[in-house]
Amino acid sequence: MSSDQELIIQFQQSINREANFTSLLHKHQQKVYYQIKRMVLDHADADDIAQLVWIKIWNKLDGFKMESEFTTWLFRIAYNETLNYIQKQQKQRNTLTNNDLLDYENATASSDSPKSTEIQIGLDRAISQLPEKQKVVFMLRYYEGFDYEKIATIVGTTIGGAKANYHQAVKKVEGFIKKL
């Protein structure tokens, strides 16, 4: 399989643009979708945001200068799009209500996911209440295994800031679970 760089260069040189773009899409679509879904929970929302992210990538890929890894850039766009979506939603709803938490738990317990335990529900609620930046830093570090430099670029902070966000996230979730 061609590397991201090869695919991007060919795309930028207008060689099989659609084929090269589709290759990139196949390669990274799952990680992008999961990152978004961990933040918005609902599949329909995640699907819509993921589509917007890839349309944006199509429109901006010609200007991508490869100063950073493609995945860093991709996750940054995904993060920003998700954040925009959440902010729009929050404006509509103003604050997170109990109904949102109920929706969250339903989403968590839906489909083929393992049966939720008390700790599981507590953890889900705790993570859902984290500030968006802390939440995404935690996800990218714990689940994706990204290094802090990459995380810092994605969320637009320093390496120290990313580390602090990870530690604060874990501490906050722990505190929330202890209260249960």
Added chain:
Amino acid sequence: MEQMNKDTTLEQDRQWAETLLNKQSLSQFNLSKTDAPFNYFESFPEKVMSRIENEKRQQKEKRNATLFFLPSFMQPLNRVAIAAAVIIIVGGSFIFLNNSVNKKTAASIVAAPISIQDLSSEEIEAYVDTNEWIAEIDVQSQMNKENTRLSTLDENQIEEIKNTLYK
């Protein structure tokens, strides 16, 4: 080595989170957030590409619609003709105005009355040196003005007229 250090730190971070939270719950949380409808990822690229195509088509239609509703003078083909006309008008006006300014300047030079008394003797001498025959006519006209004839004048009177002219 650097990669190993990074991995170690990552492992440490993960272990720290797992001791404070709950490893099983954390993995279940991830499972619940990484499920997607059956065959979703097979059809997703097609969905994205069709949206991109739609967007392209819409943009094209929008551009065409904008052009269609533009007044005729804003249509691209007419722009060249308009630009040419503007250049001709501006250029023509410039040439015309420039000429009339030149004419005015010339006219003002001609119209300005120059009295022989205003000229210095050096200027008159220089003029006479280069245009002797004209100078003679000037002397003659001066004599006519004073109602005298050359034949009736003696040398002193001629000298006097000359002096008057050269002063």
